[in-house]
Amino acid sequence: MRDSLRIVLQMFVRSAQIQKKRAYLTIAAIAWGTVAILLLLAFGEGLKLQLDKNRRAMGENIAVMWISQTSKPWKGLPPGRRIRLRIEDVGYVRDRMPELSAVIGEIVSYRTALAYGKKTVNGRVNGVSWEYGEARKHYPQAGGRFFNSIDQAEQRRVVFLGDEMARDVFGQEDPIGKTLLINNSPYTVIGVMQYKRQMGAYGGPDANHAVIPITTARAQFGRDRLNNLVIQVEQPERMKPALRRLNEILGARHGYDPTDERVLPTWDTVESTKIMRNMTFGIQLFLGIIGALTLLIGGVGVANIMYAVVKERTREIGVKMALGARRNWIVGPFLLEAMTYTLVGGSLGIVFATLLVTAASFIPTQGNEVMEFLGKPTLSIEIGIIVSLILGVIGVLAGYFPARRAASVDPAATLRYE
């Protein structure tokens, strides 16, 4: 067996140095296919990461609820009753569901006048519970903060601005500590949100609203009815039971059937995340298949060349057989040759694709809408393993079939004729 391996290697070394140009072209085809599949997969990976990031920008493991009306009769009451949640419902739920990482009420005031100096902007003001900052990823830029439970308890007139809203009102000025008039009441700006690329939103993007404590909003706008209720769970799998429990608590308090899903129409981001993951997986699979097909064409090229080589060397094969070469000593060098082309081409492709992906990472994305949506092509270990496996399979197949033909050469027939 060791002899066999040595013989195959010796035969390979003696045959492979012929036809350099053909070898280069074949290697180039494999390299090209490898670059294609790697770039497509890297693009898919980048898209996945970016979508994931954009999706998370609204907050992770949260569910957003609107407050609507019943669709099922309940204890003698007909369907179609409006249900109203008020600020005290937030505390009521909080007390009964301590396992939630956040329970947030929102009071929204659209087209509200925000004035600074001579400039007035009409915008959206959200009165929210203080847990909103963390749960909805309103991270302050340096020098600022989100409001806390004390601000909320004392109904302080403090405001946290979305970054676009801050730019609209203050221009180049630093808004922190400045006084902003909301419906002519003075508020102190305590923070501006860090830039984030946000995919999902309700009411509008976070970047162009202003956020004040929910208690202050009640006093400012004279109403305590919630527009939205938001909850956050620690683990995604806790979302379904949490929503069930929430409806039981609120159903008992406000008199509706806890299984009536129309009362609180719910956007469960855990659920939509699953759907999106499946979608991005589908995209990646699709891109991967296209890439694999491109690579396959390279493999067909290798097989084609190997068939030509076998045909060209038919007489040589016959001679070697007459001299006592075993089947494997004939087949082995052809397999090795095909695998060498694939290996070298694949390695070149990987190097080239890595360079391209690295180069792409230097393109700035901020402010570029397309790039912000698509993300940057990213290579991963998994992609490397997948591509290597595909290359290996293609290399073996591209060598196997031509080599099998080589082995089927009939020495008697080849040697008889001129």
Added chain:
Amino acid sequence: MANGRKNGSAPFDGTIIDMQGIRKVYDTGKVKVEALKGIDVQIHRGEFVAVVGPSGSGKSTLMNLVGCLDTPTDGVYRLAGEDVQGLSRDQLADVRNRRVGFVFQNFNLLPHISAFENVEMPMIFGAVPQRERRARTTELLERVGLGDRLDHKPTELSGGQMQRVAIARALAMEPDILLADEPTGNLDTTSGSDIMAVFSELSRQGRTLIIITHDPALARRASRVVHVQDGRILSDEAGAEAPDTTASHG
């Protein structure tokens, strides 16, 4: 051996080739061609046998069978006592490697490698250790008068020289038989008689030679001439110039 038609070689030192009732049928789907219709022949060690016959007589088929490039449809073939029937392809390859040295009309040297590497090749298949292999390759090429052409590619050699390389290659594994198919067919008269002289010399050294030929001059050098026609042996007799043999006609 029951067939006592001839007794060409003087000292009986073993039967190298023993064929009994050999038939070969080529099945090309619709048509079946019976190339050999029952061949009985024994060849002993040291014999110099010429196989002659018109084209299509079946002599090439016979040579393929003798050289284990092909297997008979029917009959028994023992090569140096070993029954070839039922051997696998790889086993047949080993038999060819150890027992048969081929010389072809068109030389069949591998064109991309040197004379040295061509001669070395059977010994690579025979797993001869490198040091021994190299020494033997050099010695063989020197013996056929090409000691100064070791690194030449076949294309840089004349026809006669190529055939000498081929003979050196055929001898590399010290085979039991040397099997030559029209070895002078592609050579001019001078190189041809050159090669014939090499064969005569090998025969004198005690090699078993089997040569297919149309060339009467070459056939005349053989100690025994087997005439094949229509898939059968027509005649089997001592050659005209049978050297130092007590030939008796069957």
